[in-house]
Amino acid sequence: MGYKDTDVVTMAHGSGGESMQRLIGEMYANAFPKLQKDTDAACLPNIGEMAFTTDSFVVDPIFFPGGDIGSLAVHGTVNDIAMMGARPKFMSVAFIIEEGFPLKDLNTIVHSMADAAKKSNIQIVTGDTKVVGRGQGNGIYINTSAVGNLMIHDCNQPQYVDVGDKIIVSGDIGRHGMAIMSVRNGLELDPPILSDSAPLNAMVLSILNDDVYPSCMRDATRGGVAAVLNEIARTAQVHIRIEEEKVPVDENVRGLAEILGLDPLHIANEGRFVLFVKAEDALRTVKILQTFEGGEKAAIIGEVAGKNKNGLVTAKTLLGSEKPIHMPAGEILPRIC
Amino acid sequence: MKYVTEFRDKEVAEGVILEINKVVAEIKKNPRIKLPIRLMEICGGQTHSILQYGIHSALPKEVEFVHGPGCPVCVTPIETINLALELAKQPNVIFTSFGDMLRVPGSDENMFEAKAKGADIRWVYAPSEAVEIAKQNPDKEVVFFAIGFETTTWPITEALCIAERDSVKNFSILPTMVRVPPALEVILSDPECIIDGILAAGHVCTIMGTEEYEPLVEKYNVPIVVTGFQPIDILTGVLLALLQIEEGRSDVENAYGWVANSAGSTVAKSLINKFFKIVDRKWRGIGLIPNSGFGLRDEYLKYDAEIKWKNIHARKEPEPNKYCGLVLTGKIKPTECPFYKKECSQEHPIGALMVSSEGACAAYFLYNKDTGESK
Numbered sequence: 203m204g205y206k207d208t209d210v211v212t213m214a215h216g217s218g219g220e221s222m223q224r225l226i227g228e229m230y231a232n233a234f235p236k237l238q239k240d241t242d243a244a245c246l247p248n249i250g251e252m253a254f255t256t257d258s259f260v261v262d263p264i265f266f267p268g269g270d271i272g273s274l275a276v277h278g279t280v281n282d283i284a285m286m287g288a289r290p291k292f293m294s295v296a297f298i299i300e301e302g303f304p305l306k307d308l309n310t311i312v313h314s315m316a317d318a319a320k321k322s323n324i325q326i327v328t329g330d331t332k333v334v335g336r337g338q339g340n341g342i343y344i345n346t347s348a349v350g351n352l353m354i355h356d357c358n359q360p361q362y363v364d365v366g367d368k369i370i371v372s373g374d375i376g377r378h379g380m381a382i383m384s385v386r387n388g389l390e391l392d393p394p395i396l397s398d399s400a401p402l403n404a405m406v407l408s409i410l411n412d413d414v415y416p417s418c419m420r421d422a423t424r425g426g427v428a429a430v431l432n433e434i435a436r437t438a439q440v441h442i443r444i445e446e447e448k449v450p451v452d453e454n455v456r457g458l459a460e461i462l463g464l465d466p467l468h469i470a471n472e473g474r475f476v477l478f479v480k481a482e483d484a485l486r487t488v489k490i491l492q493t494f495e496g497g498e499k500a501a502i503i504g505e506v507a508g509k510n511k512n513g514l515v516t517a518k519t520l521l522g523s524e525k526p527i528h529m530p531a532g533e534i535l536p537r538i539c
Numbered sequence: 540m541k542y543v544t545e546f547r548d549k550e551v552a553e554g555v556i557l558e559i560n561k562v563v564a565e566i567k568k569n570p571r572i573k574l575p576i577r578l579m580e581i582c583g584g585q586t587h588s589i590l591q592y593g594i595h596s597a598l599p600k601e602v603e604f605v606h607g608p609g610c611p612v613c614v615t616p617i618e619t620i621n622l623a624l625e626l627a628k629q630p631n632v633i634f635t636s637f638g639d640m641l642r643v644p645g646s647d648e649n650m651f652e653a654k655a656k657g658a659d660i661r662w663v664y665a666p667s668e669a670v671e672i673a674k675q676n677p678d679k680e681v682v683f684f685a686i687g688f689e690t691t692t693w694p695i696t697e698a699l700c701i702a703e704r705d706s707v708k709n710f711s712i713l714p715t716m717v718r719v720p721p722a723l724e725v726i727l728s729d730p731e732c733i734i735d736g737i738l739a740a741g742h743v744c745t746i747m748g749t750e751e752y753e754p755l756v757e758k759y760n761v762p763i764v765v766t767g768f769q770p771i772d773i774l775t776g777v778l779l780a781l782l783q784i785e786e787g788r789s790d791v792e793n794a795y796g797w798v799a800n801s802a803g804s805t806v807a808k809s810l811i812n813k814f815f816k817i818v819d820r821k822w823r824g825i826g827l828i829p830n831s832g833f834g835l836r837d838e839y840l841k842y843d844a845e846i847k848w849k850n851i852h853a854r855k856e857p858e859p860n861k862y863c864g865l866v867l868t869g870k871i872k873p874t875e876c877p878f879y880k881k882e883c884s885q886e887h888p889i890g891a892l893m894v895s896s897e898g899a900c901a902a903y904f905l906y907n908k909d910t911g912e913s914k
Contacts, residue, residue, distance in 0.1 A: 520552060528885070
């Protein structure tokens with residue numbers, strides 16, 4: 203496409219005139235082949251019972267090791283659909299771009315979205331672009347919404363979690379949060395920690411095809427695995443017990459978390475999910491997950507140990523005692539010394 | 540992970556616990572020694588390890604931990620936080636701080652709230668980052684909230700070195716750094732002191748050396764064992780302290796020899812000495828402690844934010860409650876504070892001890908299961 207470094211987004215790109223038409227006609231239509239660019243809305247075929255979700259992405263930095271705001275915006279929404287036990291089908295994309303944002307970067311982001319959509323087997327069918335004045339945004343924000351057709355029911359609701367269920371994480375945890383934090387704070391690592399940002403729908407499809415029906419599954423985004431476990435424990439009124447040494451964490455992620463005084467269980471992921479499955483399905487599920495890229499380290503990390511009125515999550519410590527695993531409180535702050 | 544995994548090895552830990560049990564069995568035979576044995580771990584990082592790894596519940600019931608004042612966020616008094624907030628709200632100021640400090644409540648608000656209302660407050664990992672921000676923003680005044688013990692004081696000197704070398708004139712610090720030995724003396728000289736042994740903070744000794752503690756041992760006749768932060772470091776510190784108690788000795792011993800030594804870091808100490816002099820400092824919950832802080836030397840007062848903004852004064856208010864101080868000096872456990880887990884939680888902290896990742900209350904909140912009780 204050959205955007206020059208000096209080319210930037212101007213207010214005209216969001217004004218509905220010629221510049222915007224060119225942006226849509228050249229950049230977007232080229233990247234998103236199923237875009238219904240000539241109509242005010244996309245027409246969709248009847249796909250049966252649907253899941254519908256929306257999410258906004260404001261990540262800073264926009265480009266990070268292992269992804270960018272574009273791929274993240276596709277994966278994040280695809281994963282919310284996948285966690286419902288649905289097959290992602292159609293997606294909308296809305297950009298809010300700050301005046302002066304390099305067109306070259308926009309082009310990179312748009313093509314990164316196209317690649318992510320292709321990998322996720324979802325079609326981007328409609329979209330919108332708004333431009334805000336310089337200083338009124340942080341480069342670019344993206345909203346994506348999506349629909350998918352439901353393959354099963356009730357696999358995202360904690361109330362079906364039961365005593366004896368095994369808890370599985372779909373891969374090693376903490377990569378996305380650490381990738382972002384290392385860039386944001388200039389902690390250059392060699393090799394860098396890559397974000398785990400990835401679509402999860404193929405994994406979900408694969409376990410459903412093998413007749414594993416999770417009691418509950420959730421992607422472990424903000425707040426990390428600890429937040430997911432606490433949400434589920436509270437709603438399902440159960441005691442979840444995990445074994446910390448079984449939680450898969452990459453050595454580099456563990457090292458950086460150690461330096462910053464953070465618990466990998468609290469760190470965000472963008473391509474990992476937590477599943478509660480019946481004990482007899484647990485090993486089979488792990489084996490299926492391990493065949494996928496990103497799922498190599500999938501593991502059983504604990505189980506639902508019993509009923510608990512207030513909901514409780516605990517981990518066995520080194521010396522055999524038990525400590526609670528809390529919902530992260532507020533912004534995750536690095537320690538001083 | 541090198542330097543971490545081996546200090547969390549379960550079998551080694553169990554071996555040290557076995558030795559501790561043997562020593563305690565001997566101590567119990569000695570009517571001269573009063574039970575329980577109370578050991579104060581100085582540093583909040585140690586408190587967190589103790590609770591996180593369940594070390595307190597793995598020890599015989601005759602050994603108790605008393606949590607010390609070694610949390611710089613916790614001991615910074617509310618009026619200093621108010622002053623920091625006032626500075627942060629000045630037009631043209633970029634206020635920088637370690638992240639922990641941002642959630643500590645001042646009289647009216649914390650730094651996150653001030654930031655949301657428009658103050659330019661940024662968190663940094665190293666003080667030198669604040670100097671970089673100053674270089675990138677020559678039209679602004681950049682202030683760094685210089686809190687910390689001796690361990691953190693020397694990275695602050697690094698920032699000052701850079702500012703001096705590069706003639707950065709728009710950089711200053713709000714100096715609130717504190718020293719461990721004078722605070723320890725306050726605790727040990729208290730007639731109601733119930734502490735039988737001290738686990739001194741290994742990181743502080745890495746900078747200052749272990750020799751700073753010799754006079755305290757002689758004066759107060761209490762064993763001081765320099766101790767690290769991993770489970771096996773702490774268990775080793777406990778074992779050495781108990782052996783001294785059993786043998787009726789009071790020495791400075793080093794259970795953190797793989798990092799700290801008797802002289803400390805001569806480079807770090809000389810840098811601290813170059814920029815700072817020893818001053819009196821007010822501590823939350825304790826009050827003014829003579830010689831307990833570091834302040835800028837006269838020739839470096841140009842880097843002192845309090846001098847740069849000498850017309851700005853903090854609201855002097857009494858501490859919001861007395862319990863933070865009682866916990867800081869080991870007189871009560873966090874669970875004995877009436878606000879603990881009620882009005883004061885991680886989500887809505889009243890006291891700094893609930894905020895900091897080194898605060899004793901935060902350690903109890905995070906790691907104590909069910910009853911919230913620690914021995």
